[in-house]
Amino acid sequence: MAQICVFDAYGTLFDVAAAARKLAETPSGAAIAETWPALAEDWRRKQLEYSWLRAVTGDYVPFWQVTKDGLDWALAKAGQDDPELREALLALYWELAPYREVPEMLARLKAAGKACAILSNGSPDMLEGAVDSAGIGTYLDAVLSVEAVGIFKPARAVYDMVGARFGCAPEAVLFVSSNGWDAAGAAAYGFQTVWVNRRGEPVDNLPGRPQHVLADLTTIPELA
Structure with a gap:
């Protein structure tokens, strides 16, 4: 034992998808109301990929930076460039x-x-x-x-x-x-x-x- x-x-x-899901249920998240699952998936995937690559190369930064970098990639893929949407998602990540x-x-x-x-x-x-x-x-x-x-x-x-x-x-x-x-x-x-x-x-x-x-x-x- x-x-x-x-x-x-x-x-x-x-639950790492909770930030995108919670925002999508509010008026502020209308832009991702239908696409939040894909956004959450891309965000998590890039967050992990960046951590692995940084571990291999020795380019460590705090995980918060990796989290922001992953979100920026996911938002770019989704065609979203609203700074307020980005900030709202990041704020919700602190209370998953x-x-x-x-x-x-x-x-x-x-x-x-x-x-x-x-x-x-x-x-x-x-x-x-x-x-x-x-x-x-x-x-x-x-x-x-x-x-x-x-x-x-x-x-x-x-x-x-x-x-x-x-x-x-x-x-x-x-x-x-x-x-x-x-x-x-x-x-x-x-x-x-x-x-x-x-x-x-x-x-x-x-x-x-x-x-x-x-x-x-x-x-x-x-x-x-």
């Missing part, structure tokens, strides 16, 4: 909704005596905003940002942060991510790993393979 449960943040605990099962799942883990943490590409201020908005701070023992090591996941230096913080061996950690590449990287590192495969995609063909594949986070306490 794992002693420590570590979660990726964006796409795992927090958690997936519905997150609070109860974390509460169950804490009731069982498990340490819980976030390990994320996100900048510390971004993560603080998301955690506060979701109201889940009371369940977390640590919020770890890659900013401390200056490189994005899946670099091993990022996963090293868990052992440095908790003084534990990799096999004592249950690592949970909705990103297949992150779950693979964590598995190769030596963590017990869960891939939250919300979209029913194939397992990535990478050296590490997750021990568990779930549709959502509901049954994580049974695995910890």
Whole structure:
């Protein structure tokens, strides 16, 4: 059984499509009312691609910059050049909704005596905003940002942060991510790993393979 449960943040605990979806439901978001799913998908894809490329080249910048760069690309692809639309989307990214099962799942883990943490590409201020908005701070023992090591996941230096913080061996950690590449990287590192495969995609063909594949986070306490 794992002693420590570590979660990726964006796409795992927090719904990265929530910003575009929420704005599209308001008069201010009329321009993306019909196209917000594609915009959200492009934004997330470019955000991740830019983090990987920067990890390879060593050109680290805080994740907030990567997030803005990804949005600018997505807006350009959508033919949107409204600065107010851009600013509204960025503001909403600081208060992304958690997936519905997150609070109860974390509460169950804490009731069982498990340490819980976030390990994320996100900048510390971004993560603080998301955690506060979701109201889940009371369940977390640590919020770890890659900013401390200056490189994005899946670099091993990022996963090293868990052992440095908790003084534990990799096999004592249950690592949970909705990103297949992150779950693979964590598995190769030596963590017990869960891939939250919300979209029913194939397992990535990478050296590490997750021990568990779930549709959502509901049954994580049974695995910890």
